[in-house]
Amino acid sequence: MNSKEEYVSGWLLRCIVCGYAWILEVSFDIRDAKKIYHYCHKCKRNTFHEVLARVEKPR
Numbered sequence: 342m343n344s345k346e347e348y349v350s351g352w353l354l355r356c357i358v359c360g361y362a363w364i365l366e367v368s369f370d371i372r373d374a375k376k377i378y379h380y381c382h383k384c385k386r387n388t389f390h391e392v393l394a395r396v397e398k399p400r
């Protein structure tokens with residue numbers, strides 16, 4: 342039994358263009374990255390995102 346597999350761990354990111362917040366499911370530490378350049382599903386293009394928090398939630 343491995344209870345860790347029942348959780349999604351990731352980072353809460355927010356697009357600085359439209360304000361849409363979503364969870365990037367990666368395990369590595371991006372806390373020190375102030376801005377993440379990533380695809381935003383609202384803007385439908387790559388935008389900068391700010392890292393709001395570390396999250397772990399049930400699947």
Ligand SMILES: [Zn+2]
Nearest residue numbers: 356359381384
């Ligand atoms: Zn956006």
